[in-house]
Amino acid sequence: MPGIHNLARTEAAERARLLSDVTYRVELDLTDGSGAPGEQTYSSRSEITFRCAEPGAATFVEISAETLRSATLNGTPLDLSSYDAEKGLAVPGLAAENVLVVDADCVYSTSGQGLHRAVDPVDGEVYLYSQFETNDAQRTFACFDQPDLKAKHTFVVTVPKHWTVVSNSPVAETAEREHDKVVTFTEGALMSTYVTAVCAGPYHEVRDSHDGIDLGVYCRKSLAEHLDADDILTITKQGFDFYHAQFGMRYPLAKYDQLLVPEYNAGAMENFGCITISEEHYLFRSQVTDFEYEQRANTILHELAHMWFGDLVTMRWWDDLWLNESFAEWASHWCNAEATRFADAWTTFLALRKRWGYGQDQLPTTHPVYTDVPDVETVEVNFDGITYAKGASILKQIVAYVGRDAFVRGLRAYFPKHAWGNATFDDLLGALEEASGRELRGYASQWLTTAQVNTLRPEVAVDGDTYSAVAVLQEAPADYPTLRTHRLAIGLYDLDGGKLVRRKRIELDVSGERTEVPELTGERVPDVLLVNDDDLTYAKIRLDERSMATIVEHISHFASSLPRGLVWAAAQDMLRDAELPARQFVQLVATGIAAETDVSLVTILLRTARQAINLYADPAWQATGRAILTSALTDALRTAEPGGGLQLTFAQEYASLARTPDELAVLRGWLAGENVPAGLTVDTDLRWHLTQTLVALGEYGAAEIDAELARDNTASGQRQASLARALRPDADSKADVWHQITTDTKLPNWLQRAMLQGFWHSAQLDLLAPYRDLYFTDVAGVWGRFDGEVAQVFAILGYPSLLVDEATVAATDQWLSGDHPAPLRRLVAEGKDGVQRALRARACDIAAGA
Known part of the structure; x- marks a missing residue:
């Protein structure tokens, strides 16, 4: 696709100072001229009326076109010889009242930016939709592509007769012609270019x-x-x-x-x-x-x-x-x-x-x-x-x-x-x-x-069974020493009839390193003292020793899900900060999910526990961690409500964790309809999930993927099949996938993402080790050649985050020593931080197991 203009704030401010009262009439022909959908390009004609505060001044208009056919200002042709999509089209000699007309051929997108074109594999039908944030409206029509030049837009769209067209405003009229139809929309309300829209298809x-x-x-x-x-x-x-x-x-x-x-x-x-x-x-x-x-x-x-x-x-x-x-x-x-x-x-x-x-x-x-x-x-x-x-x-x-x-x-x-x-x-x-x-x-x-982010810790002094003093301590990282004012609540929870019930809640402002809480002096010591109860402020929290001991045994006993979520969040923070060994977190989750009733919490906790095993645990303990969690999930599947959301969540996570021959046999059985937990439906998406695990572990191959695709030959099925093929633990297959995602600039956004999601797998680290260096060899080229969204996806998902060792850190540092665009440097540096965090967490876990 042609490039787009990277608008500077100074340019936008100057253009907004000059121009006002903008209106657009945008005519798009989305057919090939015979009434069929267009394939590569489409015709775009923009008529823009606007005022200029300084007659005689010059401005520019954005248009990212394959071909710029003509442009006139107040009836006079503009010079197109210097047109560059990345600079825009110069518009000199403005009058007080102006009419700018730009005719162009624009390119359908397969990257999800501009006017995206997708083909449904089920029936071959074409579907179009626009995506213009932040400044991709210029990929579809000539415009002043900035948020503070709001305008009224009238869209006129030519499409195949059987298509529907949707835009920001209602349809004013539809004119049927021999091979196509022209849909004219009512003039829209004032809006920025980035929130205009055209969607078309059957x-x-x-x-x-x-x-x-x-x-x-x-x-x-x-x-x-x-x-x-x-x-x-x-x-x-x-x-x-x-x-x-x-x-x-x-x-x-x-x-x-x-x-x-x-x-x-x-x-x-x-x-x-x-x-x-x-x-x-x-x-x-x-x-x-x-x-x-x-x-x-x-x-x-x-x-x-x-x-x-x-x-x-x-x-x-x-x-x-x-x-x-x-x-x-x-x-x-x-x-x-x-x-x-x-x-x-x-x-x-x-x-x-x-x-x-x-x-x-x-x-x-x-x-x-x-x-x-x-x-x-x-x-x-x-x-x-x-x-x-x-x-x-x-x-x-x-x-x-x-x-x-x-x-x-x-x-x-x-x-x-x-x-x-x-x-x-x-x-x-x-x-x-x-x-x-x-x-x-x-x-x-x-x-x-x-x-x-700040960390808040309770400091308590106890006299018998009452508090003699309570304070909230606030910490900040050394590189970011800001101590903030936090509006928060403190909750006191007691075990009562097997439930943790809130006895008292106070709300206060916390500021500085230490904030005394005199309201709690003389208060009976609760089983749990919860700082930031009701989650009012933005901060990491820690628990005092008594509260932590209660939580280990009774984390699921809070009557409300929000305090449970806060305590689980504290445990997750401690895991990431290398204060809680991965093995202890996994055991806490394995124990806690049996009684947890909030399916959202269960889903998030199980995903975090799987990440803890793959990234934060001692590699020598990882198999034990998986066994602990799959055993807990097996028990949970037996007791979960048949057909309920928790049962499905347990089954999905079991499939993600399965590694041993017995566990893989369970997955094969479910696919064959054998020993399926009562009430669990092994439907299309679950079948793909089971198949993908079996492919990644070398149990299934191309034939099984093709068989699943034959059952589900849809757009979703093709995406799932592409992900499965990328999972194959085969050196030639991995090399082919890598070559496509780093060289094929016409690769659709959905296919690139699916292939990247399947490329890295925690069971294939030896096979994937060479791609650490290949990532750093290829990432700058991908960033330069591919559209922005696609390039960002590669920078993030292609990074060797599963290779948790000093070699990955060193390779990243060597790459960062070069000259690269700041946004790309940021994404790569974030990948490195994830590896360093994992190394610290592993050291914590190794020490716990010593």
Whole structure:
């Protein structure tokens, strides 16, 4: 694909100063001229009207085209000789009122950026969808591709007759012609280019309405039988009701469409009124658990929150990306917990999303939540756990700091004041300060402009059976010594009738190295003292000795899932920080899952225990660790509710851990329908999971993969088969996979990702050892030749993170000593940190076993 212009903030500011009152009419012809879908390129004509504050000035317009056919400004042809997709098209001699017309041939994408083209292997039908964040609208039409030049857009799209076309606004008219049809949409509301959208193809459609809003859910025709539109629409309606009530401002468009689309790079995208969602993650062909349903609900509500925060009111520049994503992250969990059946959504936020933030924040490449973004390329690698999860955690704490009622009042003032425009975090703080009467800029600054995470520890003095003194100690890493103000709660839990029940809760501000808690002096010593009860602040926590001893025996006995999640999180932090040996963590999980009822916690804990075995445990103990966990899972499968989510989770994790001949025989039996636990359905996705384990261990080969693909010759089946082929423990097969993912720039994004997901496996370390050096030989070339998303995936998934030894660290250091682009250096350095962390954890585990 042609390159794109890496817009600098200074360029954007100057262009926004010059230009205003922008409108677009975009005409796209997505046929080959005979009524069939186009294959390589499509015609794009943009007519842009705008005003210029300084007549005679010059500007530029972005357009990433294979062929730029013509461009005129106010009827005069522009010079195209110096056009370069990576620089844009120069537009000199502006008048006060301007009409710019650009005709081009643009390229269909297979990387998930721009206008992506996917072919359904079931029926050969073509599906298109756009993905324009952060600045990929220019891949489809000529535009001023920056968030603060909002405009009204009219899309006119020519497609095959049997296709459906969806955009941000409703269809105004459809003109049937001999071989095709032309669909014209109504002029859209003011919006940034990155949230415009065009989706086209023979999509299956389900329609509904709610509170005066027209609703649509779409998927590929071949997946219509699996589309549970009722559940998607139920969550959507609950979200609209909740946000309308809380934000005090109605959703401003007439319709709201959600399209489940193939070959998607992310989870979803908040195109205004035209949401695109990953079918791979959220269209369920087989049985899934409430963990997956909750994740889908959270994604639906995240994108819905963006309709207000991001689309209606938009960041001025990408340095406020964190606020855009953090707000949607916080709001979606708030709504999920209070308006849907997922009342424990904040537990999942803690156990999953916040863990992501903590992990990202402890990397050597950590950065403040608010970062300087001089150009668009800089922000591309900032779609990370700090931007999303840490930012959302800070917002959650601000809610606790000012009070929920005041926070909501601030939002209700903020939205109408900045509707249809652009705003900054300072604008939001001003609204919250006015609503709450509390000064927030200093408070926010210590959280937003500094990096890394604090650790909070209780310090207790006991006199008999009461506390004589309690304090909270705050620590910070030496390289990031900031001690922050934490709004938090402390909970006192007692064992009562076999349950850990909260007896007392106090809320306070903690600041500095030591904060005394006089409210607890004279209080009877509880069985568990829990710092950061209710998870109000963003910090790692530790337990005092008595509490830790109670937890080892009674971790599953908390009546609520949130304190259980907090204690499990503390154990996970101690594991990663080499304070808790991997063998002890694995044993804790093996014991705890038998009584744990929250399927989200079980899913996350089992994944973490598997990671602990593969990365953090003494290699000599790893087989023992797997045996402990598979034995616990075998017992859990016997007692789990037949057909329930926990049973499925236990079966999936058993398959991931299986290594011994007896364990592999169990998997082969399940595939053959033998000795399957009562109630467990070995459906399509579970069959692939079992098959992939057997392939990775050399039990199955090409014939078995082909047989499974024959059973499931769908887009998902092809992806699973590609992953399975990459898992084959064969030197020639690995070499072929590596060659494709490092040289074939036309490799579709879904295929590249599947091959990388299957390439590395913890049972194949000897076979994979040569690819440590090959990664460092190839990564810079991949970064330079491939589209950004694909290059990032290779940099992350291709890194030899399973080769936990000093040789990997040394090879990384040697590569980092060279001259490489800063975003790529960041991703490689993060891989190295993971290996170093694993080495420290292994040393801890080895010492524990000595």
